[in-house]
Amino acid sequence: MITTLRTDITVKDICEGFVYNELEGKGLFGLAGKLTIQPEYQRNYIYADGRRDVAVIESILKGYPLGLIYFNKVSSENMEVLDGQQRITSIGRYVTGRFAVKDENGMEQYFGSIAVEKRNKILETKLLVYECEGQEFEIKEWFKTINIAGVPLTDQELNNAVFSGPFVTLGKEEFSNTQNANNQKRGAYIKGSPNRQDYLERALDWVSKGSIVEYMSRHRSDDNINELKTYFNSVIDWASSVFIDVEKEMCGLEWGRLYESYHKKAYDPKKVSAEVQKLYGDLFVKNRKGIFEYVLGGSVETKLLEVRVFEESTKRSVYAKQKAESEKKGVSNCPHCAMGHDANKTKIWSLADMDADHVSAWSKGGATDIKNCEMLCKTHNRAKGNR
Numbered sequence: 613m614i615t616t617l618r619t620d621i622t623v624k625d626i627c628e629g630f631v632y633n634e635l636e637g638k639g640l641f642g643l644a645g646k647l648t649i650q651p652e653y654q655r656n657y658i659y660a661d662g663r664r665d666v667a668v669i670e671s672i673l674k675g676y677p678l679g680l681i682y683f684n685k686v687s688s689e690n691m692e693v694l695d696g697q698q699r700i701t702s703i704g705r706y707v708t709g710r711f712a713v714k715d716e717n718g719m720e721q722y723f724g725s726i727a728v729e730k731r732n733k734i735l736e737t738k739l740l741v742y743e744c745e746g747q748e749f750e751i752k753e754w755f756k757t758i759n760i761a762g763v764p765l766t767d768q769e770l771n772n773a774v775f776s777g778p779f780v781t782l783g784k785e786e787f788s789n790t791q792n793a794n795n796q797k798r799g800a801y802i803k804g805s806p807n808r809q810d811y812l813e814r815a816l817d818w819v820s821k822g823s824i825v826e827y828m829s830r831h832r833s834d835d836n837i838n839e840l841k842t843y844f845n846s847v848i849d850w851a852s853s854v855f856i857d858v859e860k861e862m863c864g865l866e867w868g869r870l871y872e873s874y875h876k877k878a879y880d881p882k883k884v885s886a887e888v889q890k891l892y893g894d895l896f897v898k899n900r901k902g903i904f905e906y907v908l909g910g911s912v913e914t915k916l917l918e919v920r921v922f923e924e925s926t927k928r929s930v931y932a933k934q935k936a937e938s939e940k941k942g943v944s945n946c947p948h949c950a951m952g953h954d955a956n957k958t959k960i961w962s963l964a965d966m967d968a969d970h971v972s973a974w975s976k977g978g979a980t981d982i983k984n985c986e987m988l989c990k991t992h993n994r995a996k997g998n999r
């Protein structure tokens with residue numbers, strides 16, 4: 613790989629013919645069309661937050677260094693931004709009047725309204741650019757290893773870089789665009805942001821059953837994302853047809869796994885909804901995120917709900933009462949052991965060897981209070997489970 617340090621490229625040069633795509637949130641071209649600002653393996657523009665983009669402009673005005681920028685020379689005429697896309701897009705957006713920066717008096721000023729000297733100072737600022745020339749794989753490997761200034765790349769952003777090609781381009785069109793109405797609906801089920809490739813990552817994770825890298829490598833040159841999209845939509849459609857109410861805790865669940873495990877079972881959405889609402893109103897349910905899988909599984913796996921356990925003081929007093937009674941009768945203090953016929957029939961367990969159990973199962977309406985508490989030896993407690 614050959615690298616050349618260039619110190620002659622100015623903000624003015626870069627901003628010549630700057631094209632920004634508002635819809636996709638991408639800086640596209642600069643340097644009179646010779647520079648591709650956002651190659652397909654680059655992350656989307658994430659500086660448009662009124663903080664990081666403003667900081668870039670303030671740095672220029674104060675004469676602070678902007679850091680190294682890397683271009684990849686793809687032909688004698690054309691280059692693409694390897695690192696520095698966020699900074700360049702911020703500069704281009706500012707110079708083309710897309711956001712304002714506060715002046716000394718705290719007034720918001722657009723590029724067009726600031727003093728000519730200031731404007732010139734910005735336009736004449738020289739950037740520090742490394743031009744790199746080499747094989748695609750070298751460039752990508754290197755891109756993967758440099759620590760990008762500012763926000764570190766997410767795993768999926770790296771995967772997009774490593775497996776760049778038509779498949780990634782199509783995947784990003786579908787899953788990485790915040791303006792896409794589908795992605796707004798998907799937000800009820802998926803955590804993170806389309807911008808940072810969280811949606812694309814989930815889609816790949818689900819269709820590949822967790823083998824994202826292998827899947828991306830196999831489909832790298834595909835000219836369609838049909839399988840990816842169809843599978844993803846099946847998961848979301850299934851989730852939204854079984855659970856008709858959208859709850860906050862649905863966001864970020866492993867919907868792909870739930871779909872695989874339960875989509876062949878039939879559900880009555882109205883009954884499901886009533887069951888979910890009942891559990892939402894239950895003070896003993898500690899883990900609301902577990903409600904959905906609990907209901908899908910037929911409302912048996914209470915451990916998914918992390919039902920509130922008995923207080924330590926409750927356990928101690930129930931233990932003392934059971935122990936006194938069983939010693940009088942000469943049987944085990946675990947009522948189940950006492951009914952058995954083996955050596956444990958008369959065993960007195962220590963408190964540490966016992967667990968509290970709901971006499972009347974919590975799932976059948978039994979309360980978590982002292983009247984419904986029974987101490988069992990660990991073996992019997994586990995065997996009884998959460999019926």
Ligand SMILES: [Zn+2]
Binds near residue numbers: 947949990
């Ligand atoms: Zn027992």
